[in-house]
Amino acid sequence: MSGTEQGRDVPQPRPGDAAHRVICQQVVELLGDYLEGGLDEPVRTDVDAHLESCPECRMFLEQLELTVTLVGELPAPEELDPGTLELLVMTFRDVSGRG
Numbered sequence: 001m002s003g004t005e006q007g008r009d010v011p012q013p014r015p016g017d018a019a020h021r022v023i024c025q026q027v028v029e030l031l032g033d034y035l036e037g038g039l040d041e042p043v044r045t046d047v048d049a050h051l052e053s054c055p056e057c058r059m060f061l062e063q064l065e066l067t068v069t070l071v072g073e074l075p076a077p078e079e080l081d082p083g084t085l086e087l088l089v090m091t092f093r094d095v096s097g098r099g
């Protein structure tokens with residue numbers, strides 16, 4: 001037996017995970033304006049920074065861009081209800097968890 005390093009690869013929950021999810025929802029809600037270039041500079045930089053570090057939101061942005069390409073317009077904000085956002089975030093987590 002030489003398994004002295006067992007358990008090192010176990011993913012640990014980050015302390016700021018709950019807060020991160022709130023940030024993700026806020027970012028997702030801003031992505032419509034982000035795509036249209038309608039965000040003010042400080043906010044846009046904030047969203048950019050979040051996208052840099054958040055694969056889930058980058059995937060959502062790609063999905064949103066794809067939707068815009070297919071439908072020709074952004075989905076109405078009313079359609080992006082919290083339940084849908086929650087589902088999307090969970091889906092993205094599942095997808096990104098494979099890597």
Ligand SMILES: [Zn+2]
Binds near residue numbers: 050054056
């Ligand atoms: Zn995010």
